[in-house]
Amino acid sequence: MSSPLLSKGQNIALPTDVERVDIVIGWPEPTVELDASALLLGADRRVASDADFVFYNQPESPEGSVRFLGTSVTDEGRQARISIDLSALPTGIHTVALAGSVGTGTFGTLGKLALHVIDAAGRSLAEYVTADADTESAFVFGEVYRREGVWKVRAVGQGWESGLAGLATDFGVSIDDDEPAAEPVHDAPATTVTEPAPAAAPARGVRTAKRPVRKSKPIEFRQAESDAWQPARLFSVFGIGAGEEQERRTTSALVATMQAVRPFARAVCARMGAPVGAFEGYIEVQYEAGDSTVVPDAVLRVSRGSKQWTGLLEVKTGNGKLRKDQLESYLDVARRRKYDVVVSLSNDIPAGPGELPVQVDRRKLTKVALRHLSWAEVAHEARMLLSHGSIDDPLQTWVLGEFLRYLDHPRSGAAEFVDMGRHWVVVRDAVMAGTLRAGDQKALTVADTWVSLCRHLALRLTAELGVEVKHILPRKFHTDPAARAAAVAERLAADGCFEAVLRIPDTVGDLTVVADVRTNKVRCRIAMAAPDEGTSARRVSWLIKQLAEAPGRVQVEAVFSERGTESCELLDVVRANPKSLIEGRTGSIVSFTLEQSFPMGNRRAGTAASFISSVTSATDTFYGTVVQPLREWVPAAPRQADIGQAEA
Numbered sequence: 001m002s003s004p005l006l007s008k009g010q011n012i013a014l015p016t017d018v019e020r021v022d023i024v025i026g027w028p029e030p031t032v033e034l035d036a037s038a039l040l041l042g043a044d045r046r047v048a049s050d051a052d053f054v055f056y057n058q059p060e061s062p063e064g065s066v067r068f069l070g071t072s073v074t075d076e077g078r079q080a081r082i083s084i085d086l087s088a089l090p091t092g093i094h095t096v097a098l099a100g101s102v103g104t105g106t107f108g109t110l111g112k113l114a115l116h117v118i119d120a121a122g123r124s125l126a127e128y129v130t131a132d133a134d135t136e137s138a139f140v141f142g143e144v145y146r147r148e149g150v151w152k153v154r155a156v157g158q159g160w161e162s163g164l165a166g167l168a169t170d171f172g173v174s175i176d177d178d179e180p181a182a183e184p185v186h187d188a189p190a191t192t193v194t195e196p197a198p199a200a201a202p203a204r205g206v207r208t209a210k211r212p213v214r215k216s217k218p219i220e221f222r223q224a225e226s227d228a229w230q231p232a233r234l235f236s237v238f239g240i241g242a243g244e245e246q247e248r249r250t251t252s253a254l255v256a257t258m259q260a261v262r263p264f265a266r267a268v269c270a271r272m273g274a275p276v277g278a279f280e281g282y283i284e285v286q287y288e289a290g291d292s293t294v295v296p297d298a299v300l301r302v303s304r305g306s307k308q309w310t311g312l313l314e315v316k317t318g319n320g321k322l323r324k325d326q327l328e329s330y331l332d333v334a335r336r337r338k339y340d341v342v343v344s345l346s347n348d349i350p351a352g353p354g355e356l357p358v359q360v361d362r363r364k365l366t367k368v369a370l371r372h373l374s375w376a377e378v379a380h381e382a383r384m385l386l387s388h389g390s391i392d393d394p395l396q397t398w399v400l401g402e403f404l405r406y407l408d409h410p411r412s413g414a415a416e417f418v419d420m421g422r423h424w425v426v427v428r429d430a431v432m433a434g435t436l437r438a439g440d441q442k443a444l445t446v447a448d449t450w451v452s453l454c455r456h457l458a459l460r461l462t463a464e465l466g467v468e469v470k471h472i473l474p475r476k477f478h479t480d481p482a483a484r485a486a487a488v489a490e491r492l493a494a495d496g497c498f499e500a501v502l503r504i505p506d507t508v509g510d511l512t513v514v515a516d517v518r519t520n521k522v523r524c525r526i527a528m529a530a531p532d533e534g535t536s537a538r539r540v541s542w543l544i545k546q547l548a549e550a551p552g553r554v555q556v557e558a559v560f561s562e563r564g565t566e567s568c569e570l571l572d573v574v575r576a577n578p579k580s581l582i583e584g585r586t587g588s589i590v591s592f593t594l595e596q597s598f599p600m601g602n603r604r605a606g607t608a609a610s611f612i613s614s615v616t617s618a619t620d621t622f623y624g625t626v627v628q629p630l631r632e633w634v635p636a637a638p639r640q641a642d643i644g645q646a647e648a
């Protein structure tokens with residue numbers, strides 16, 4: 001049944017059982033970027049604060065009920081998507097205004113504009129189509145509003161010629177676009193701009209300006225008659241409905257890409273324990289199991305000489321959870337057929353390598369292995385190959401890029417690590433109040449999530465740098481996840497801190513990341529040996545030269561050979577007066593420690609102000625500005641004696 005088509009000013013009530021809707025704004029001109037936004041309005045039709053403006057710079061409302069999910073190319077043009085959790089909207093929010101803006105040009109050039117309201121199952125609840133826009137550069141398409149306890153949708157169709165900033169200002173948002181945009185960030189998404197200031201910073205208003213970013217060069221298509229001709233999307237996201245269909249589509253895209261891009265197949269299969277060899281993949285193969293039929297999502301086969309490796313793949317996307325009974329039935333099939341492994345693939349990132357999100361009967365693992373992969377790991381392998389791999393075939397490069405493009409789309413159901421879990425807020429508040437105890441089951445759950453985040457940091461850096469970055473844990477924790485979680489929870493309860501140690505090849509030392517929940521800071525540090533020759537002044541000068549581009553707020557600590565002798569100053573102070581580190585100290589400098597603090601968000605999910613994104617951003621920034629330029633001391637080569645002296 002088709003959804004109701006609204007005319008301008010018309011409204012319709014949403015079904016009472018619908019708690020979450022997606023707002024899809026579509027336009028037929030695929031070469032034009034339309035930026036969707038949402039404003040959370042009170043009874044006075046104004047925002048309570050600048051945080052109630054959700055758009056590309058601020059992609060989530062404070063409580064997470066409204067989220068900007070980005071834009072994508074569709075078969076009909078382009079679309080932008082906003083998610084609204086009606087059950088989580090604060091009681092003071094009466095209306096969510098749904099708007100869009102264009103940076104250049106006007107809405108009159110875009111043709112028909114459409115607003116769709118879709119429920120969690122993909123069913124269209126309402127639609128509004130208009131071609132009335134003319135000279136406007138910002139437009140309110142519609143609004144979702146609450147009236148006497150019932151949520152409704154209204155088609156609005158009102159435009160502004162003053163752009164996004166003018167529209168937002170009229171709803172009470174403070175705009176500050178006076179400063180120039182920041183320099184591009186490596187590998188940042190196309191809509192990434194300067195992050196909103198942390199809560200403790202002075203109020204400066206919202207920045208609506210975007211900053212340019214560096215993009216990889218795509219394959220050029222030269223034979224189109226006009227720019228309106230768009231190359232076909234290899235893996236289409238159009239028409240994806242319920243979770244089962246999403247899983248089938250994403251599984252097929254994965255297996256097809258592995259079939260076409262052999263280096264990618266080798267990288268993914270290596271994580272499953274497969275040998276290097278010729279890969280083939282098959283989807284939804286049926287096996288008889290007594291009176292029933294077992295249908296894994298895919299069968300993966302690798303042949304090497306006369307040997308053949310076979311794995312059964314069970315896939316979950318979105319919030320889908322792996323089931324014990326399902327995995328055990330696949331293990332039974334694999335055992336009977338003498339297959340090698342059953343692999344689960346979902347958005348779960350276990351806290352440690354080799355750990356499983358679902359525990360099965362261990363007796364079923366005597367002949368068949370059970371392994372788990374996360375979609376984040378699959379995406380990281382693709383990114384690493386595209387950035388640092390040796391794919392010589394341009395067609396394979398394009399296919400892998402299209403697959404990654406598909407994974408990055410919300411409809412694929414393959415997500416990065418974006419959520420600290422449902423216990424995060426309770427545990428965070430208990431840390432702040434000093435009431436958290438190490439044995440609290442919620443603290444242990446959050447501790448495992450923290451270790452999962454550490455693995456995610458290592459995966460991201462591995463993909464970006466092209467070398468294997470490892471999350472370092474004490475050896476005793478490798479085989480004892482319970483002890484590991486207990487140690488993390490104990491540290492969190494005692495001093496409010498999480499800690500991660502990342503080992504990056506060819507750097508001067510391990511990168512330590514400390515997330516201090518009590519002070520709301522992320523501290524990154526690295527220790528390095530000082531030169532073992534020359535005066536302390538020369539050793540300080542050697543360090544300063546390497547930190548020419550580092551921020552002045554970096555703390556520089558010097559440790560001296562005289563037991564218990566240390567000094568610490570800001571890098572700006574040391575630059576101005578190198579002797580500030582050595583005055584009044586005895587002995588020679590034997591090592592330096594560099595540390596920098598960053599503001600820490602405390603929201604649960606992956607937004608610019610969240611705990612996850614602040615830890616990730618701090619790690620990336622500290623590595624790029626402080627760790628990357630550092631090199632170990634290399635003594636000068638021994639000098640030959642003077643030629644004249646040698647002859648004498």
